[in-house]
Amino acid sequence: MLPSRRFTWSMVLIYALLIIGGIVVFYPFFYMLMNSVKTGPEILHSPTSLPRQITFSGYQGVFERLNMLLLFRNSLILAVSITLLNTFLSALAAYAVAKIPFPGRDQLFGFMLTTMMIPGVLFLIPTYVMIYRLGWVGQFHALIIPSAVSVYNIFLIRQFMVSIPDEILEAARLDGANELLLFWRVILPLSRPALATVAILNFIGSWNDFLGPLLYLNQPETYTVQLGLYQFKTSIPGENAQEIWAATTLITVPLILVYFFLQDQFMRAFANVTLK
């Protein structure tokens, strides 16, 4: 089981398996890219072969018929506002439970941990009833406000913040900084790794969210990229093949690029582990 640096047949086998795995994982991405530059009939009749001739008419169609810019705008409004609000408010609460020993803090933190155990499906219907009665259905804040802070993210940031030495805080307090200033000037910069984790989870989560927009943003002018792609795909089955692959590529490639640059942060966010 120890890593070895000698050439052996078992090393050959290991690399052969790793390469096969890599091809299987990468192929669907390749399939998506390849079909996005084919013509419609070619996608339907020979989906697995390489494009005979590269065409970008699918991408053109996406902007003309799917109103891609509007979809991107809506998804960005959601993802950016949820990411900023949730990361900030979760960090604020995390700082209080990590570093300010106010009476009742431990009980409050215990209560937070309990709320984390409740499966999300329980909230689906009653939250819809509530948002419906408030008249928020069809408006962005129906999704933004309930996501403005979350216990799981408070927990993640808190776990990081407890390791910040108290001496740093005491020194700043002696210099006359109030807690708000301290939070903004000292705590937030020191907590950058935890904030990156939470920001990534927030952004990917809201960008990829399907059920939320399906319930609350079900009018064409408020469609997000995910909902727009779904509606486009199911409205006329078998049609629009070119546009579907072009749209799929456009939605996915920006995320993949960000992932390539921040892969360590992504692994920490999604798997909660640090790898060298």
Place this chain on the structure above:
Amino acid sequence: MKRLGQRIWRYAWGYVFVTPWLLLYLAFGLYPLLLSFYLTYFTYSFVRPEDYVFVGIGNWIQGLLDPLFWKSLFNILYNQGIFILLKNGLGLISAVLLFKATYFSRLFRTIYFMPVVVSIVVLMTIGEFVTGPNGPVQTLLVRYGPLDAPVFWKFDRWLPMPVIAIINTWKWFGISTVILLAGLYTIDPQLYEAAAIDGASGWEQFRYITVPQLQPQFFFLLVVDLIFGLQMFAEVFTIGYDVYGGIYNQALTPVLYLYAQAFDRSNIGYASTLGLLLALIIALLTVIQFKFFPREAR
């Protein structure tokens, strides 16, 4: 009491900082939670407001006797059984391979984790075409033997759940890989050295050292997989099934059924009850996992 008052005043910022969370939780956490219990006692509907009738535990009885609910529960357990085995099995194999590989390990890890960032709509779009009757997988299977003719698996009675489990494995096994890989680095190398001196083969080392030492990681993966897996919705919805999961209900999951009751039948009270019922089942299975896993692994 005076001391407590002083401390409250001294640490008042603490209360200020948790207030946004507290207010939002009261409004969008606690209130819906209470509302869901309340709604289970009524028949309630947006389109038939006059239908607001107290039914006591009627919704619960209807849920326990509803064959479609049990069908949906069977489907999701069928799906998750396959998914959890495949995803964590492949995760373990790839983690061991990455651990042993000396060069390019990071590159392969990057590729294996890539599908994690893909959205469910994109995942099912790609998955549907790649596994479809004229997609690459079936083309290969037909050409080299195992299949006689392409299969329209979406309309089959038993195939949708396993195929969706395979598609989901592609997306999620990277997380298992990375978690188990981190676990492998924490195993004391002396264990392997001692075993090698005692003449243990590679397989025996894997079976009696690697797998038991990774128990904490497996426990974490199983608990999280089951909690999220049982709540599957977007996968079956976006692949184009109706809200009852096809003519045989072959792709009906509990959350899809809940959605159908709420937004197709407009039975809000009943849908709310199904949500509670599913949450209870999830809680029960989680407790069972805690009970049956060795104490030191949790």
